[in-house]
Amino acid sequence: MITAFENYLRQETSLSDADIHQISSLAIRRKLRRNEFLFREGEVCRHKVFVISGLLRIFGMTPDGGEHILQFSPETTWTIDAESYDRQTPSIYNIDAVEPSELLLWTKADFDSLLTRIPQLKKFAEQLISGNTYSGRRRLLTALSATPEQKYEDFVQTFPRLLSRLPLRMIAGYLGISLKTLNRVRQAQLLRS
Amino acid sequence: MITAFENYLRQETSLSDADIHQISSLAIRRKLRRNEFLFREGEVCRHKVFVISGLLRIFGMTPDGGEHILQFSPETTWTIDAESYDRQTPSIYNIDAVEPSELLLWTKADFDSLLTRIPQLKKFAEQLISGNTYSGRRRLLTALSATPEQKYEDFVQTFPRLLSRLPLRMIAGYLGISLKTLNRVRQAQLLRS
DNA sequence: CTAAAAAAAGGTCATTTGACCTTAATTTCT
DNA sequence: AGAAATTAAGGTCAAATGACCTTTTTTTAG
Known part of the structure; x- marks a missing residue:
C-alpha cells in the first residue's frame, strides 16, 4: 500500500501532507516475485526504488556465477545503483527480490523534479545517501580486516x-x-x- | 603553494577568479612530516583537507596493530573522514602522511559558509563525493570477490x-x-x- | 497436499594463506 | 657519508579456507 510509504515519510521527515501526497502521486507501483530481477548488469537503473514490503538485494556476479552482495533492502528502505541511476549509464550490478516484494518506483525525471520542488525532500535524501556512504566505509574496513x-x-x-x-x-x-x-x-x- | 590549489580549481571547475580567491583565502596551510598524523581515531575530523603535494592515507587499526587502508590521497586530491567531519563526532579512522606533505585545511564552519555562498562549489563538492561513493562500491565488490x-x-x-x-x-x-x-x-x- | 527444488550440513582433501623467523637490500635521517 | 631503521624477500610450517561431493532437511510452487 502507498499508505505504508506515506506513514514512513511522516515518521522520518517533517514533510507536509501536501508534499507527501505530491511525492506518492508520482510513484509507480510494482511487484516482484521471489528471484525476479529489477534490473540486470548491463541495463540502466532507471528508477528510485522504495521497498514497501519484501526484501531486495544488490549484487555483483563473477564470471563463474558467484554472487557477491553489496546490500540488502528490506521493507521501508530504499535501493538503487546510484552510479547507474545518477549518470544513466549501464550498471555493473544486479538487483533482484529475495522475497516477494512490493515496490514504489519513480523515474529519475520525476524524482529530480520532486527534489527541486521540495527542498526538505532533498535534505532527507542527502541524509540517507550520507548514511549509506558511512556504513559502506565501515563495511569496507570490516571486509579488509x-x-x-x-x-x-x-x-x-x-x-x-x-x-x-x-x-x-x-x-x-x-x-x-x-x-x-x-x-x-x-x-x-x-x-x- | 596556494597557486597549485588555485590552478587545480581553474582546471577542474568553472569557478570565477573571485570565487577561487575567496576559497583559498580561508585556507590554512599545514605541513606534515612523513608518518605524522593529521588525526587519530577517537579525535574529531575538524577540517576539509586538500593535498597540495605529498601523499596521505586514511586507515583503520585492528587491536593487534594491523593497518587497513581505506584510501590514499596523493597531490591534487581531497581527504577527510566524512562521517566524523559531517557530524563532528570522534572518528574511527586515522589519517597520516605517507610522504612529507603540504596541505590546505578549512574548518567546517568556513567551508560550510563557502558552500552556501558559492553554489558552483557545492555542485563540484557533490560531484567529488559521488565519485568517491561509486568507487567505494566497486572497491567493496572487489574486496568481497x-x-x-x-x-x-x-x-x-x-x-x-x-x-x-x-x-x-x-x-x-x-x-x-x-x-x-x-x-x-x-x-x-x-x-x- | 505432494512433487520438485532449494538449502543446510557434513565429509574429504588439496591449496592457499598467514604467522613467525631470518637475512639481505634499501631508505631515511642526522 | 654512515649508522640506524625500515623494507623486501625468502623459508618453514600449521591452520584456515574453499572446492567438490553426498545426504538430509526444509521450502517452494503447482
Whole structure:
C-alpha cells in the first residue's frame, strides 16, 4: 500500500501532507516475485526504488556465477545503483527480490523534479545517501580486516531481523566467505553456547 | 603553494577568479612530516583537507596493530573522514602522511559558509563525493570477490603512479592481504613476464 | 497436499594463506 | 657519508579456507 510509504515519510521527515501526497502521486507501483530481477548488469537503473514490503538485494556476479552482495533492502528502505541511476549509464550490478516484494518506483525525471520542488525532500535524501556512504566505509574496513567469525558476528549484530529471512548462502555472499566457512563459524558458535 | 590549489580549481571547475580567491583565502596551510598524523581515531575530523603535494592515507587499526587502508590521497586530491567531519563526532579512522606533505585545511564552519555562498562549489563538492561513493562500491565488490592476484592487478591498473611511491606493506594493507601473499603474487608475475 | 527444488550440513582433501623467523637490500635521517 | 631503521624477500610450517561431493532437511510452487 502507498499508505505504508506515506506513514514512513511522516515518521522520518517533517514533510507536509501536501508534499507527501505530491511525492506518492508520482510513484509507480510494482511487484516482484521471489528471484525476479529489477534490473540486470548491463541495463540502466532507471528508477528510485522504495521497498514497501519484501526484501531486495544488490549484487555483483563473477564470471563463474558467484554472487557477491553489496546490500540488502528490506521493507521501508530504499535501493538503487546510484552510479547507474545518477549518470544513466549501464550498471555493473544486479538487483533482484529475495522475497516477494512490493515496490514504489519513480523515474529519475520525476524524482529530480520532486527534489527541486521540495527542498526538505532533498535534505532527507542527502541524509540517507550520507548514511549509506558511512556504513559502506565501515563495511569496507570490516571486509579488509575482520576474520570470518568477526564478519558473521558483525552481521548478526547489525541485521538481527534479516538473519532468519536469508538463506545462508546469501549471508556468505554478503560477507565474502564460502558457505562452508560460514557453516563452520556457526557450528563453532553452537558449541560455545 | 596556494597557486597549485588555485590552478587545480581553474582546471577542474568553472569557478570565477573571485570565487577561487575567496576559497583559498580561508585556507590554512599545514605541513606534515612523513608518518605524522593529521588525526587519530577517537579525535574529531575538524577540517576539509586538500593535498597540495605529498601523499596521505586514511586507515583503520585492528587491536593487534594491523593497518587497513581505506584510501590514499596523493597531490591534487581531497581527504577527510566524512562521517566524523559531517557530524563532528570522534572518528574511527586515522589519517597520516605517507610522504612529507603540504596541505590546505578549512574548518567546517568556513567551508560550510563557502558552500552556501558559492553554489558552483557545492555542485563540484557533490560531484567529488559521488565519485568517491561509486568507487567505494566497486572497491567493496572487489574486496568481497577478487583473488589476491586480481586485487593486485586491479590496484596496478587503477593507481599506476602510486605503485612506486608506496611500501608494499601498505599496498597489502590496502588490498586486505598479507605482505607474504602480496610478495607471492608479485613473484608469480615476474615469472610469467 | 505432494512433487520438485532449494538449502543446510557434513565429509574429504588439496591449496592457499598467514604467522613467525631470518637475512639481505634499501631508505631515511642526522 | 654512515649508522640506524625500515623494507623486501625468502623459508618453514600449521591452520584456515574453499572446492567438490553426498545426504538430509526444509521450502517452494503447482
